[in-house]
Amino acid sequence: MRARTAAAAGVLGVSLLAGCDAPAPAPPPVSPLRAPGNPASPAVPATRTSGTPPPVTWQVGARPLPLRPDGFGEILPTPPELVNRALPTRDLLPPPTRDRYAAKVTAVPADVLARSTWQPACPVASADLRYVTLSFWGFDGRAHTGELLVRQDAAKPVTDAFGELFAQRFPIEEMRITAPAELDAAPTGDGNNTSAFVCRPARGQASWSAHAYGLAVDVDPFCNPYTKSDLVLPELASSYLDRKNVRPGMVLADDPVVRAFAREGWQWGGAWRSPTDRMHFTATGA
Structure with a gap:
């Protein structure tokens, strides 16, 4: 694998376009995270981005980035269309009933x-x-069905945790199995796929990632970027490093997402110092 393949899972995406179904009644609003602001700065209250999201003008995965010497894409400013990300979900599986x-x-x-x-x-x-x-709520306020591969003993913890996320109406943009071609595709830095099993090494290492064992899940990677030194993954997600500006899809300390996985004995990479892996939940601690 090339140097950048360790970043491929959860970082690359395919185009997500609105479907062509007949208009449906307006759904109830999707909750952002019901969570406090950054506990490291309790004197600064968290703010929430409100208002009508801009029209969908972004095609995920369509714009390859220039490469850095380490094989990852250049870390570029977040495009205006993705600063308050709320792209619709395209159904790959039948949505849940009722x-x-x-x-x-x-x-x-x-x-x-x-x-x-x-x-x-x-x-x-x-x-x-x-x-x-399993079922999840999209940023479009509708229920969808996603797919994951996990190790046998992780199936119940994962379905229980995502059941709690569904009850909290936590929004997820996309949930599908990572394809082999994504591991060697040119980085575009705009993916937001929630995924589990991906047979790849840990980022920047030769050893296997917990994802390669089916014992890790990345949740809304763009909204919860990985950082280490000057590296940000996905590469266009720098806007989401501002954790005080709480937007839908963000995972914060001690929020419902972290608590749901913690009840299953899974750790959150957002609590790590270096790297800080805000998207990452793991049964192995790695």
């Missing part, structure tokens, strides 16, 4: 495994993975 949370765990179908990043060299056997479909 907007109720539903989760299903099965053995991984052969066609699903074939379009995933699994290969025999991965540190988890395909028979030990499970295919999970």
Whole structure:
């Protein structure tokens, strides 16, 4: 793999376009995070971005970035269209009925495994993975069905945690299985796919990531970027380093998302010092 492949999972995306269904009644608003501001600065209250989101003019994954010497994309300012990110979700699976949370765990179908990043060299056997479909709320205020691959023993913790996120109406833009081509695609720095199993090394390391074992989940990566020194991933997400400007999809300390995973014994990478991996939840501590 090239140097940048460690950043591919959860960072690259495909185009998310609004569907062509007939207009539906306006859904109830999606809650941002019901969480306090940055506890390190309690004297400065968190603010919330309000107002009508701008029209969708951004096509995710369409604009490759120039490369840095380390193989990642150049860290560029967040485009105005993504500063208050609220792109709609394109349904890949049938949405849940009556907007109720539903989760299903099965053995991984052969066609699903074939379009995933699994290969025999991965540190988890395909028979030990499970295919999970589950409900989530989109930034469009509608319920959708996403898909994840996780290790067998992670299926219940993951479905329970996302059940709590659904109850809190926490918005997720996209939830799909990472495709092999994404690992070597040119970085675009604008992806926001919530994902679990990806057979790749840890960022900047030769050892396997917890994702390669099916024991980690990245939630709304663009809204919760990874940082280490001058590196920001996704590369266009610098606007979301301002954690006092609380926008939908952001994960903050001791908020419902962190508590939901903590109840399952999973750690949050946003509490780490270097790197700080705000999107990352892990059963292994790595």
